[in-house]
Amino acid sequence: MVCGKIGPFDGSFLMAKKENKQAAAAAAAPPAIRVAVIAFRGVSPFHLAIPGVVFGEAFGPSPAFEVFVCAAEPQPLRTSMGYELSGLRGLAQAAAADVIVVPSWRDVEERPPEPLLKLLRQAHARGADVIGLCLGAHVLAEAGLLAGKRATTHWEYAQRMAARYPEVELLPDVLYVEEPGLMTSAGTAAGIDACLQFVRQRLGSSKATELARRLVVAPHRSGGQAQFIHQPLPLTQGSSRLSQLLADVRASLHEPHTLDTLAAAACMSRRHFTRLFRTITGTTVHQWLLTERLQRAQNLLERTDQSIEAVAGLAGFGSAESLRLHFRRNFKTSPQQWRRAFQGELAAGAAPTALAR
Structure with a gap:
């Protein structure tokens, strides 16, 4: 048997095949969500950076968002730290964005530029999402977008916002508030919570949790900003327990939990447990349990093939009907629709598994 000489391996065919596969995957991927972040004179670099970090850099080489910064005033813009920003896009380029983020505002007593207010009104009217982080909520209120709606802002400015905009239902003790097409957040770092929540609603809780892990922050803080208004309490035996x-x-x-059973498990009176729970979490036992159960249900729907009934049981809702009710109330959708919305993520990642605890 005569064997021919084998020459050097030519990997061009495999490389071409890989490139074709990557191109096909890119073509099948949904278009990036365009996010315009508004900059202005006196903007805090930290506030300005939050949307870029959460929506842009943290997603790596294949971002789901396209983030760009637009100047609301003539450039260069001097920041609160004293350095200047230039080379930003103009405000008009935000008109085509899917999401507009106002990361803060320099003075709650100063009316924002009319072109910015007009942009926000038109964006909301055409169906874009408008987000006001920290004092950016005041800009949304000045634009008239929050009239008759719920909102929040930094706790130090909550009373002034309530007095200035009495038509807004202000919730000063939460981290963020969602309304159709609108979102407002509490102060400073709560902007990260709000942006993560937006990712959760658009891309699913598992993607938001993965992103939070990369950012080294909590995926979901169920407490509110009330816990930050006063100095935090020192760690005590009760709080540790x-x-x-x-x-x-x-x-x-999946087990039944109530205020009474939790107080008994903590070896505390009902009254003392309620007070300590509120101090540490910033919310009530009922609301904390509901938030945790909804998160558990989201993860099960996205990452497993469990039936809706099984998901309801594992998350502690007791019945599929109860799960559907809470999903409608909190997410304006059904568990089935939530699962379908993230089928692509499951198909692209690991196969669904049957998780149980």
Whole structure:
């Protein structure tokens, strides 16, 4: 048997095949969500950076968002740190954005430029999402977008916002508030929570959790900003015991939990437990349990092939009908629609599994 000489390996065919596969995947991917971040004179670099980090840099080489910064005033713009920004896009280029983020505002007593207010009104009218982080909520209110709606802002300015815009239902003790096409957040770092929540609603809770891990922040803080208004309490035996109890409850959401059973498990009176729970979490037992159960249901719907009934049981809702009710109330959709919305993510990643606790 005569064997021919084998020459050097030519990997061009495999490389071409790989490139074709990547091109096909890119063509099948939905278009990036365009996010315009508004800059202005005196803008805080930290506030300006939040949308870019959450929506842009943290997603790596294949971002789901296209983030760009638009100047609301003539450039260069001097920041609160004293350096200047230039080379930004003009305000007119934000008109085609899917999302417009006002990251803050320099003075709640100063009316923002009329072109910016007009842009926000037109964006909301055409169906774009408008987000006001921290004092950016005041800009949305000045534009008339929050009239008759719920909103929040930095707790230090909540009373002034309530007095200036009495038509807004202000919720000063939460981290963020969602209304159709609108979102407002509490102060400073709560902007990260709000942006993560937007990612959660657009891309699913598992993607938001993965992103939070990369940012080294909590995926979801169920407490509100009320816990930050006063100096935090030192760690006590009671608060340490409560923290362990909450971890245990998260691992057993399928079991029935009530204020009375949790107080008994913590060896506290109902009144003392309620007060300590509110101090540490910034919310009530009922609301904390609901938030944790909704998160658990989202993860199960996105990452497993469990039936709706099974998901309801594992998340602690008891019945599929109860799960549907809470999804409609909190997410304006059904569990089935939520699962369908993220089928692409499951198909692109690992196969669904049947998780249970």
